[in-house]
Amino acid sequence: MTASHLSDGDVGLLSPVSASPSVAVLTGDRAVLAAILAVEAGWASVLEKAGLAPAGSAAVVDAAADVDRYDVAGIAVRAQGGANPVIPLLADLRAEVKALDTESVGALRAVHASLTSQDVLDSALMLLARNAVTALMTDVRAITTALAVFAEQHADTLCVGRSLTQHSLPFTFGLKAAQWFHGLAAAARRLEAVELPLQTGGAAGTLAAGTVLTKGSVDTPFDLSGNLAAHLGLAVAPGPWHTNRLAVTSLGDALAAVTDALGKIAGDVLFLSRPEVGELAEPRAAGRGVSSAMPQKQNPVLSVLVRSAALQAPGQAAQLHLAAANFNDERPDGAWHSEWPAFRQLLRLALGAAGHLRELAEGLQVFPAAMRRNLELSGPLLLSEGVSAAVAPLLEERDGRTGKQQLQDVVDRTLQAPPAEQSGTYRRLLREAVPASALSDEQLEELLDPASYLGQAGEISRRILAAFPDFAGSGEPPADAGRAIPAGTTTETDLNGDPRG
Missing domain, CATH: 1.10.40 (Ribonucleotide Reductase Protein R1; domain 1)
Structure with a gap:
């Protein structure tokens, strides 16, 4: 029996688009727990600097906030007792702080003081999102850089435009690549503009406990919130947003828009790589794209995986809106809880899709002769x-x-x-x-x-790239972008030397 047989956890067997160690590191349960602990440790640091917690307490809490000290699976089961993971984790964190406070500085006083579980979990999920979006944007920029190169290299590569599945007008592959670039760059710019705010409101969003905590201090509860936001790299909110979920839905919408753009590219590649079309091909890799029954098949699995993410993401974003519309009272009963899986799944889908599309874009094979043949x-x-x-x-x-x-x-x-x-x-x-x-x-x-009869195709491409210079990259071609098969070649083959129809 191997180690994998010993785990009953979800490792992504039915979610191949996001079944990646890099995605798991950013969005898995361990990452969520680490983000919660980071919020608690950051708060202890803020309180100590403000003179509201004993000197030396922040170091003790920071040491106790090592995620490896905690049983993630056990906390997940115990979370059923309070309907969120912060409550059982706090019990364990306090026990660790007490054990590590060997000099009796009173570090327990710095743990979770004046906060509520929603403050911590909302802030932790924003922190989780910040880290995931940072990684996501790295892949997105690599994709747009590759697409910008294709747009410039193939500005004069003729192909056929299609409307309602039928041939419409002459087109260029350069303009097609530019339009792919446009959709993704615009969505990514929107994602970058989304603010990820800190949450600190206390039990009912009035900062009542925080007001008591800061009585006699030069710092107000708002000062403490601002300091924690700066410590964690999150945005400062004008007030608590326990039941105003625009921060969550805005992020969800932006992530869905990115996966929409990735899905559009994947959908086009799926069609254009059909044998009877033969204008594009995915990069080949050993063991990828194989069939369990037909040895000759080379399935465009990168595009398939990306498209699967694009088909799922809108539903996850809709779930966030459904939850937001049902955040009743000052703290909700169930709507908040229904947010978490959709929120994380959107991050996972976007990360997984971008990773696969990056490999696709950087190795995409282009066949101009097939484009000309179909045009004719x-x-x-x-x-x-x-x-x-x-x-x-x-x-x-x-x-x-x-x-x-x-x-x-x-x-x-x-x-x-x-x-x-x-x-x-x-x-x-x-x-x-x-x-x-x-x-x-x-x-x-x-x-x-x-x-x-190409109209302003070249100028449209130029204007699109000029509108998003921060996404167009250095202009260096991706690994295989310069290896397109030239028009007029009598025998068209892919980069592996295999004939293309």
Whole structure:
């Protein structure tokens, strides 16, 4: 029996997107317990500096706040007795402080003085979020840097735009990458702007106990809150927010927006890496993307995992709003408790998805020849919008039909032809409908060149990147970004030398 068989805990077997040691370190039960202890130790330090706790007590509490001293699983079970983990942990913390206070400085007086369990747990979860968001932003910036490189390198790489699943207009892969960048950078900027406030309100949010504690002191309860916020690196709130959960829902919404943006990218890659499309491919790694039954398959599992997170995150954010709307009285009965799992799961989903998307973005394989091949499936019909705009004014009314209506007739007749013949049919019918005196053969062919109808694609990409310079990185290409297969290659292969359809 291995060590793993000895644990009945949840290690992420059914949550592969976030089953990562790095995610567990930031959001696991041990991390939650460590954050609670950090709040308690920080408070003891603040009280001692304010002269409201005995000298030397902060050091004792800090020593006692070592998470390795505590039985996380045992505290979780005992939390049922008070409906939150702070209560049993406090009992254990006080016992540790008492045992470590060998010089009898009276360190117990610094433990949890004037606080309530919601103060500590709310603050601890904000601290947990701060650490997780810091790590998340590292991955997000790596992703946006890779996307910015793709946007610049493929500014002129033609592909087909799709609308309601159908070919629409000529597009560029550079603009697609820029739009991916835009969605993620905008969501990340919003996440960075979310304030993570400290919570100190006392039993009912009036700071009554804190007022008694500071009586005769130069410091007020608000001073102590500000000092603890600075100590922990959290924001200062104007007052207690026990039942005003905007801090929680704002963070949840911002995390969901990031996973939305990651999910959009993953969804596009899933489609564009289908064998019959073949425009992109995920980076390959030994043992990844395999099938239990079909040896030939290379499943795009990075995108699958990211998409799974994007499909879950909105529900978790909605749970935070549902809870917030039901925070009754001055301290809630159940709504607060229903927040915790959704709050943590959102952090886990965002962290896991960003980690997988980073690997995907930094190793994404691009196949311009396949993009051109797919673009040409619709042939010159793809330019019919531009042709109509340029040519319709040149045509005289015929049989009561305006120039625009005549050109629509050309399109309708072309679509009646077999797909393989539509390109030639459209050119022939268009030439018949437009007098050479109005438009020469050379001018007509220029209109039917996909590169002639990209609008402001390049400028849009440039403006997007310029709007988020802090997310565009140094411009250094990701490891495989420069290894795109050039257009015109006769045999298209991926980076492993395998043929692409």
